[in-house]
Amino acid sequence: MSGPTDRLTETPNRLRELGAERLRTHAADVLDHARARSTALTDAVDDADLVRQHSRLMSPLVWDLAHIGSQEELWLVRDVGGRDPLRPDIDDLYDAFQHPRADRPALPLLGPAEARAYVAEVRDKAFDVLADVPLTGRRLTESAFAFGMLAQHEQQHDETMLATHQLRRGEPVLHAPPPPVRRAGPLPPEVFVPGGPFLMGTSTEPWALDNERPAHEAHVAPFFLDTTPVTNGAYLEFVESGGYGERRWWNAAGWAYVQEHAIGAPRFWRRERDGWYRTRFGVVEPVPPDEPVVHVSYHEAAAYAAWAGKRLPTEAEWEKAARFDPATGRSRRYPWGDADPGPEHANLGQRHLRPAAVGAYPAGASPLGVHQLVGDVWEWTSSDFRPYPGFVAFPYREYSEVFFGSEYKVLRGGSFGTDAVAVRGTFRNWDFPIRRQIFAGFRCARDA
Structure with a gap:
């Protein structure tokens, strides 16, 4: 049997x-x-x-x-x-x-x-x-x-x-049409992800890079994951509640960093008399409440999650929610299936110069009902960048191996600035936890 x-x-x-x-x-x-x-x-x-x-x-x-x-x-x-x-x-x-x-x-x-x-x-x-x-x-x-x-x-x-x-400072020089508006109906705030094994990484994707290999069995405990990335509107509640000034939400390194650099909001945000504004490729505009928050560091993401009574997902949790199909036990190439990304699936490729509103890509949802896992914003995870069991550097050590360790946190999913050829359900990005200029946001998880 x-x-x-x-x-x-x-x-x-x-x-x-x-x-x-x-x-x-x-x-x-x-x-x-x-x-x-x-x-x-x-x-x-x-x-x-x-x-x-x-x-x-x-x-x-x-x-x-x-x-x-x-x-x-x-x-x-x-x-x-x-x-x-x-x-x-x-x-x-x-x-x-x-x-x-x-x-x-x-x-x-x-x-x-x-x-x-x-x-x-x-x-x-x-x-x-x-x-x-x-x-x-x-x-x-x-x-x-x-x-x-x-x-x-x-x-x-x-x-x-x-x-x-x-x-860059100066007049806008890049232009693109706005992303689609919300298309999904009412969404639950979070989705239950069942525990158990799944196949993580890949051994069949011909253009996968060495850190995505080999495919291996991973186990996660049952957990809940936010249905969508955290929005500007939700993050603003953390900002205006004084979250940047309360030590209890921050780890030691994050607290030291925001204090040293007097950080009190996502990068490129500023408060005016009539509300919050952001600068986006030279355009100053009100912060849109329904878009995923972007330009936040790992430390800011983790502090928000603690304030919300949650945590950041691990890399394995993120990938299970993105790829695992409970009906077949198979790991898909992408949340929506095995087809290459199309404009109906995800906000990729600099097609738009901003994240799309949450709920804008129902065709891109995973089998479990998690939305916008690919595109819009890179998503911070709680995992350090480590090799998979059986990792072999190819074709050179400097692509991945020299970066393995606790200095870097893993990001998943790609952003509106990531091209489809450079992201997939197994793709792993990494950066220092203080980085804010990258197109990074996050979603939260909690134990079941």
């Missing part, structure tokens, strides 16, 4: 079923899509803004652009393609581990015109490689993994550049 864990499976990804030519076309499409976004983010400002450092937390936009090209040259042109180096003289300049962000403006970086010409030349060479290289026989090229990895890398830097735009 089979037991309940015998049903724990995940769905094979459709990329494994594509023929070589369709796979090449798909890889070219996601690379083109990423480059179009990089171009839009860098063409939106003049050359002076491209080379300026808008915050010591971020690189100049022109560094990100050339770094995208440098990584593509290293992996696709030189490694996968075996071609001669184009610009070996700049390898060190664009090595993220050699130069902290705060120091990068002082480096002899490529100027805007030179950076644009460089990334264009690299892309031409990379497409030559894509046209010829066998997509079997080597793990780096199996299912076009290296090309998917570089598309994800570029989109991750595009989200970083979008965060730089948020820190």
Whole structure:
């Protein structure tokens, strides 16, 4: 007789079923899509803004652009393609581990015109490689993994550049239509998630990165999870109740940080005589009460949860709520199923320049009825960034392994600035718990 864990499976990804030519076309499409976004983010400002450092937390936009090209040259042109180096003289300049962000403006970086010409030349060479290289026989090229990895890398830097735009001062230069309004009917405040095992991580997603692997059985106790991310309106109650001034809601590190930096609200919020306003990509507007709160640190999220009599979910709890289908025992690729994200499922890809109101994506709900787990805001979890059992670094230690430890907290789900190629139900993001410039929010959990 089979037991309940015998049903724990995940769905094979459709990329494994594509023929070589369709796979090449798909890889070219996601690379083109990423480059179009990089171009839009860098063409939106003049050359002076491209080379300026808008915050010591971020690189100049022109560094990100050339770094995208440098990584593509290293992996696709030189490694996968075996071609001669184009610009070996700049390898060190664009090595993220050699130069902290705060120091990068002082480096002899490529100027805007030179950076644009460089990334264009690299892309031409990379497409030559894509046209010829066998997509079997080597793990780096199996299912076009290296090309998917570089598309994800570029989109991750595009989200970083979008965060730089948020820190930029001046007139608005980015524009997008508003997100959809609430479409769901009345929603319960929280959803019950049954305890027991589920399959966490992946062994079948061809473009999954090393920290998402391997798939393994995880157990969670039964718990309740907020149906939607915490909204601005709910968070404002914490602010106006004096939550930032009450030591009892904060852990020691969080309390020290908010005191040292005189933090009293989410980043980019300010109080005026007639209410609360935020600055969003150069636009000053009233804080919308029904959108997920964004630009809060892990410490702020944990303090709110304590104030609300709850806690942050663990990473395993988040993934079970997002992927587990109790009817089949299967872990889905996404909350809504196995299909790639569409505009009806989630707020992704910089399609809109803000989170959508809670309840805006009922088609994206999980089988348990949890909404907006993917898109809108990255969601802080209570978990440290650790390797899964059986983790193997691939294709280099510096992607994940060097970051494992208690210094970083895991975020899940992606934001409105995350592209679909760079997020999935197993995708793991991580950052320092003090970070506020990222597009991060949260939802709460409590024990059943």
